[in-house]
Amino acid sequence: MRRLPIYFLIDVSESMIGEQIQYVEEGLATIVKELKSDPYALETVWISIIVFAGQAKTLVPLQEIISFYPPKFPIGGGTSLSNGLGHLMYELRKNTIHTTATQKGDWKPIVFLFTDGVPTDNSTAAIGEWKRNWQRQTNMIGISFGAETNLGVLNEITETVLLFKNTSAHSYKEFFRWVTASIKSSSLSVSNNGTGIELAKLTDDTILTKIDPDKMPPVQQGAVDTNFAIFSAQCQQTKKPYLIKYKRDPRPVNISGIDMHTMGYRLVGAFPVDHTYAEMSAEGVHLNNTIGTEELEGFPTCPCCGNQYGFSVCACGKVHCVGNEEISTCPNCNTSAKYGFGGGNMDVGRTQG
Numbered sequence: 001m002r003r004l005p006i007y008f009l010i011d012v013s014e015s016m017i018g019e020q021i022q023y024v025e026e027g028l029a030t031i032v033k034e035l036k037s038d039p040y041a042l043e044t045v046w047i048s049i050i051v052f053a054g055q056a057k058t059l060v061p062l063q064e065i066i067s068f069y070p071p072k073f074p075i076g077g078g079t080s081l082s083n084g085l086g087h088l089m090y091e092l093r094k095n096t097i098h099t100t101a102t103q104k105g106d107w108k109p110i111v112f113l114f115t116d117g118v119p120t121d122n123s124t125a126a127i128g129e130w131k132r133n134w135q136r137q138t139n140m141i142g143i144s145f146g147a148e149t150n151l152g153v154l155n156e157i158t159e160t161v162l163l164f165k166n167t168s169a170h171s172y173k174e175f176f177r178w179v180t181a182s183i184k185s186s187s188l189s190v191s192n193n194g195t196g197i198e199l200a201k202l203t204d205d206t207i208l209t210k211i212d213p214d215k216m217p218p219v220q221q222g223a224v225d226t227n228f229a230i231f232s233a234q235c236q237q238t239k240k241p242y243l244i245k246y247k248r249d250p251r252p253v254n255i256s257g258i259d260m261h262t263m264g265y266r267l268v269g270a271f272p273v274d275h276t277y278a279e280m281s282a283e284g285v286h287l288n289n290t291i292g293t294e295e296l297e298g299f300p301t302c303p304c305c306g307n308q309y310g311f312s313v314c315a316c317g318k319v320h321c322v323g324n325e326e327i328s329t330c331p332n333c334n335t336s337a338k339y340g341f342g343g344g345n346m347d348v349g350r351t352q353g
C-alpha cells in the first residue's frame with residue numbers, strides 16, 4: 001500500500017503558551033482519533049509532528065496512525081522558520097520512499113504549517129532551498145494563527161495560505177474539523193488514484209479564510225514578535241522558570257484633540273515551563289528589547305508557588321516572584337533586598353516571543 005505522508009510543522013514559540021498550545025495539543029489528538037475510524041485514512045495515512053521555536057525537533061517520527069500516541073508540546077523562545085523548514089526538509093529526505101522499477105513510492109507528502117508570528121531570524125536561505133528542492137515535491141498548506149503580519153512570508157513558501165482567526169475554543173474546534181476533513185478527502189482521493197490533495201470546503205470564513213496571492217501584505221521579518229510581549233521569570237521559592245504573557249491591546253486616546261492609539265499590553269497570564277524550554281530556545285539571544293512597565297496592564301501571581309507578586313524586577317534585570325517575606329532573594333543573581341511597591345516606570349527586557 002502506498003503511503004500518504006502528512007507532516008505537521010508547528011510553531012511552539014512563546015506567544016503560543018497558554019490556551020493556544022493546549023488547543024493545538026487537543027486538536028491533533030482529535031484528528032488522529034477521527035482518522036483511526038476512517039478505513040481509507042487507516043490504510044494510507046502516515047503522520048509526523050515537527051515543532052519549532054528558536055530550535056526545531058521531531059516530536060512524533062513519521063508513523064502509521066494506528067500506533068500514534070498524542071504528544072505533549074514544548075514551548076521555546078524565538079520563531080526560527082529557517083530551523084523549522086530545515087528540519088522538515090531533513091525529515092522529508094530521510095523518510096520519503098521514491099518510486100523505482102520494483103516499488104511504488106509515497107504519494108506526494110502533505111505539510112500543514114501552523115505559525116502565529118513573524119520569523120525572528122533570516123529565513124531566506126532555507127526558503128530558497130525549499131523552493132529548489134521541495135516545493136513541487138510536496139503539497140504545503142501555510143496557516144497563520146491570528147496574525148496577518150506573517151502572510152507574506154508564508155506566501156514565499158506556498159501558494160496555499162490561510163488565515164485562521166483563533167479567537168475561541170469553538171474556532172479551534174471548527175479549524176481542526178476542517179483539517180481532519182481535508183486529510184480524509186485526500187486519502188480517499190489517493191485511494192481512487194486521484195490528485196492526492198483535496199482540501200475540504202471552507203464553510204465559515206469568519207474562522208478560516210484563504211488569502212488571495214495578489215492581496216498579500218509585504219514580507220516582514222523582524223527580531224521581535226510585537227503582537228505579544230513575553231517576559232521570562234523565575235520563582236524565588238521553587239527556582240522554576242515561568243513565562244508572563246501580554247497581548248497587544250491598543251486603546252484609543254485623545255491627545256490635544258487628536259485621536260491616537262496607545263501601545264498598551266494586557267495581561268494574558270503566567271505559565272510554568274519545564275526543561276524543554278531551554279532546549280527549544282534560540283541560542284545567544286540578548287534581551288536588548290525592553291518595554292516599560294507603564295505600558296503593561298495587570299500583573300500576575302506566581303504560577304509556581306502562588307506568591308502574590310509574580311512580576312518583581314531585580315536590579316540585575318531579571319523578573320522573579322515575591323511574597324510576604326521581609327527580605328527577598330533574587331533566584332538569578334542571589335542579591336537580597338527589601339522590595340517596595342512604589343509607582344514609576346521600569347524598562348524590562350522582553351523575550352523574542
Ligand SMILES: [Zn+2]
Nearest residue numbers: 235302305321
Ligand atoms: Zn514563586
Ligand SMILES: [Zn+2]
Nearest residue numbers: 314316330333
Ligand atoms: Zn537579580
